Amino acid sequence: MTRFPDIAPGQRIETLPTPIPVIDEAVMQANIERVQAYMRQHGIAFRPHIKTHKLASVARRQLEAGAVGINCQKISEARVFADAGFADILITYNIVGEGKLDALKALHADVPRLSVTADSAATIEGLANTFSAERPLTVLVECDTGGGRCGVQSPEDAVALAKTIFQAPGLAFGGLMTYPAPRSEERTEAFFAAAKGALDGAGIPCPVITNGGTPSLFSAHLVPTATEHRAGTYVYNDRAMMRAGHCTLEDCAMRILATVVSRPTPERAVIDAGSKALTSDLLGFEDHGLLPDLPEARITGLSEEHGVIDLGPHAGDRPAVGDRVSIVPNHTCVVTNLFDFMVFHRDGVVTRVEPILARGQVW
Amino acid sequence: MTRFPDIAPGQRIETLPTPIPVIDEAVMQANIERVQAYMRQHGIAFRPHIKTHKLASVARRQLEAGAVGINCQKISEARVFADAGFADILITYNIVGEGKLDALKALHADVPRLSVTADSAATIEGLANTFSAERPLTVLVECDTGGGRCGVQSPEDAVALAKTIFQAPGLAFGGLMTYPAPRSEERTEAFFAAAKGALDGAGIPCPVITNGGTPSLFSAHLVPTATEHRAGTYVYNDRAMMRAGHCTLEDCAMRILATVVSRPTPERAVIDAGSKALTSDLLGFEDHGLLPDLPEARITGLSEEHGVIDLGPHAGDRPAVGDRVSIVPNHTCVVTNLFDFMVFHRDGVVTRVEPILARGQVW
Numbered sequence: 001m002t003r004f005p006d007i008a009p010g011q012r013i014e015t016l017p018t019p020i021p022v023i024d025e026a027v028m029q030a031n032i033e034r035v036q037a038y039m040r041q042h043g044i045a046f047r048p049h050i051k052t053h054k055l056a057s058v059a060r061r062q063l064e065a066g067a068v069g070i071n072c073q074k075i076s077e078a079r080v081f082a083d084a085g086f087a088d089i090l091i092t093y094n095i096v097g098e099g100k101l102d103a104l105k106a107l108h109a110d111v112p113r114l115s116v117t118a119d120s121a122a123t124i125e126g127l128a129n130t131f132s133a134e135r136p137l138t139v140l141v142e143c144d145t146g147g148g149r150c151g152v153q154s155p156e157d158a159v160a161l162a163k164t165i166f167q168a169p170g171l172a173f174g175g176l177m178t179y180p181a182p183r184s185e186e187r188t189e190a191f192f193a194a195a196k197g198a199l200d201g202a203g204i205p206c207p208v209i210t211n212g213g214t215p216s217l218f219s220a221h222l223v224p225t226a227t228e229h230r231a232g233t234y235v236y237n238d239r240a241m242m243r244a245g246h247c248t249l250e251d252c253a254m255r256i257l258a259t260v261v262s263r264p265t266p267e268r269a270v271i272d273a274g275s276k277a278l279t280s281d282l283l284g285f286e287d288h289g290l291l292p293d294l295p296e297a298r299i300t301g302l303s304e305e306h307g308v309i310d311l312g313p314h315a316g317d318r319p320a321v322g323d324r325v326s327i328v329p330n331h332t333c334v335v336t337n338l339f340d341f342m343v344f345h346r347d348g349v350v351t352r353v354e355p356i357l358a359r360g361q362v363w
Numbered sequence: 364m365t366r367f368p369d370i371a372p373g374q375r376i377e378t379l380p381t382p383i384p385v386i387d388e389a390v391m392q393a394n395i396e397r398v399q400a401y402m403r404q405h406g407i408a409f410r411p412h413i414k415t416h417k418l419a420s421v422a423r424r425q426l427e428a429g430a431v432g433i434n435c436q437k438i439s440e441a442r443v444f445a446d447a448g449f450a451d452i453l454i455t456y457n458i459v460g461e462g463k464l465d466a467l468k469a470l471h472a473d474v475p476r477l478s479v480t481a482d483s484a485a486t487i488e489g490l491a492n493t494f495s496a497e498r499p500l501t502v503l504v505e506c507d508t509g510g511g512r513c514g515v516q517s518p519e520d521a522v523a524l525a526k527t528i529f530q531a532p533g534l535a536f537g538g539l540m541t542y543p544a545p546r547s548e549e550r551t552e553a554f555f556a557a558a559k560g561a562l563d564g565a566g567i568p569c570p571v572i573t574n575g576g577t578p579s580l581f582s583a584h585l586v587p588t589a590t591e592h593r594a595g596t597y598v599y600n601d602r603a604m605m606r607a608g609h610c611t612l613e614d615c616a617m618r619i620l621a622t623v624v625s626r627p628t629p630e631r632a633v634i635d636a637g638s639k640a641l642t643s644d645l646l647g648f649e650d651h652g653l654l655p656d657l658p659e660a661r662i663t664g665l666s667e668e669h670g671v672i673d674l675g676p677h678a679g680d681r682p683a684v685g686d687r688v689s690i691v692p693n694h695t696c697v698v699t700n701l702f703d704f705m706v707f708h709r710d711g712v713v714t715r716v717e718p719i720l721a722r723g724q725v726w
Contacts, residue, residue: 096622096624096635099380100380122684122685123625126685142625144627149666149669150624152627261457262457262486263483268511270512272456275644275697276697277725279642279643280645281638301511304414305436306512308511321459321486339723340723360702362383362635362701362702363380
């Protein structure tokens with residue numbers, strides 16, 4: 001039994017070893033096309049985040065549908081995609097420290113259009129000291145428009161950093177970026193509009209204003225100042241995206257297949273999918289994934305290799321030991337990061353198995 | 364930047380790329396010896412669970428200290444250790460389904476002393492149909508002594524399954540096993556004593572009675588009917604084990620090193636360790652790990668590549684962008700599963716970097 005298993009195209013997914021995540025090709029492709037069509041309709045450039053699939057083959061489908069480039073979070077992820085020939089990569093991260101800056105410089109030599117973000121003078125100083133006017137690096141200013149993670153706190157601060165980038169010989173000002181809270185379009189638009197107005201007033205061109213996130217993706221047009229949107233989760237979708245109103249169960253391309261290994265009581269079933277298969281990401285849910293075929297059942301507990309299911313009021317003999325269950329994960333992106341390979345299928349027949357090359361890339 | 368990084372013995376851990384987990388060799392060795400000394404003192408055989416380290420080198424140190432064998436949770440993990448020459452492996456799992464049974468049979472051919480657990484007639488039937496009297500497989504009955512996961516619910520049910528195993532030509536009854544709730548020694552002892560008494564009365568030899576868990580490990584002697592104890596987390600320890608009273612901060616061998624990449628506000632710092640480095644395992648905590656050097660600060664939020672720190676009442680300029688922080692994880696075992704390699708050090712100087720061969724083994 002190897003890490004990369006003996007799974008072949010043509011095999012039915014019911015015969016796969018469990019636990020295992022599988023992706024429905026048709027659902028994934030429809031997700032790609034639906035989102036791209038929305039972006040096209042509204043004239044918004046679309047840049048998918050690779051965190052959800054971590055696969056060059058899926059990113060290529062996203063580009064074929066019309067995406068302008070890809071979004072990575074770490075240099076090591078971008079390196080995987082650069083080596084696969086991707087030419088336009090935005091790393092939405094503050095690259096800090098000598099080793100990372102060296103790696104970024106090497107990456108910049110290999111990627112025709114590479115850009116990063118920064119939200120502090122310290123980050124910009126490190127970048128400015130690394131790159132030169134011969135081949136400047138494009139840097140966008142990250143803005144906190146309500147997400148409460150990274151980002152400058154005001155349009156004024158954004159403009160100040162933009163000026164610093166604009167004046168640095170080794171850097172090119174690439175624009176503004178946010179990872180917003182869901183349903184904060186009004187606040188994000190106000191922030192961007194104010195910053196864009198001040199940049200215009202200062203004579204600083206602002207080529208890209210990039211907004212992000214899947215949960216309220218179909219409200220991206222409510223941020224008209226933005227020129228671009230980034231999203232990852234939409235490609236597979238998950239239970240959290242269903243709750244957010246972004247998609248329905250039918251739009252969820254990923255299932256985790258698991259086997260019942262124990263039925264200690266009439267109410268309790270234990271499956272072979274634990275936190276090593278589903279992750280412990282709750283994202284506000286109280287249980288660990290959706291069981292579409294067992295609507296009364298809830299995955300109430302996870303340890304690394306066990307999932308404990310409370311079968312609820314209709315508990316009985318089923319599912320029995322050896323029966324299979326199918327789970328829609330709370331959060332699809334983190335599941336991808338747990339497995340060394342991904343199985344794709346069409347109508348339950350395996351189409352391909354791919355090593356997840358950008359899995360576990362934390363740097 | 365590759366998955367297996369250019370890190371060399373002699374390097375100071377302060378110069379490592381972040382995020383990265385590091386293990387203090389001396390603390391780990393002391394943990395191994397302290398627990399083994401306790402088990403020796405009480406005449407309890409000790410079988411470490413490899414889930415925490417997933418490394419043959421660490422398991423060898425555990426055996427050198429006096430452990431009787433190792434405990435794995437999946438066939439694929441046991442395969443890694445079998446290939447590394449380990450001769451006594453207990454898989455505490457219901458092995459279910461044709462593919463898994465085939466893999467178990469192949470493993471059994473390669474491991475001198477292999478045993479598994481079962482908690483149902485269905486699991487035992489599958490095992491009995493796979494193995495033969497020429498080379499029987501040893502099977503222990505898993506008992507639910509309060510843990511609420513797998514396991515038969517009563518001593519009577521344990522004895523009934525023991526009889527089934529005892530009578531199956533291809534199986535050998537190996538004894539009883541539990542993964543108990545912490546601090547349930549009284550209940551576990553009562554369960555085991557009743558089952559053992561009934562087995563004695565039925566003339567069924569019960570070679571091993573194996574208890575488990577790190578949280579109340581040092582109360583293992585309060586289950587005198589047990590002959591063996593299994594534990595994993597004790598080798599590295601973590602914040603949850605500190606809370607359980609098993610260890611102190613000084614006994615925690617694992618730290619996750621991270622770098623501050625953003626200081627959006629005086630109260631907020633953002634580090635480059637998110638759920639891909641720390642996991643989202645809360646284990647009852649409200650925050651995502653302990654910051655020993657920043658006692659007022661709390662990691663309040665994680666996304667995949669970002670950790671958001673609330674610096675608390677003493678917020679100010681420090682830590683600044685580029686500063687490093689050191690984190691004791693809530694749950695050490697799950698961190699190991701996220702990284703392709705582990706860095707060991709002594710007094711802050713790297714001693715070795717090892718690929719985590721049994722990482723991501725879910726089958």
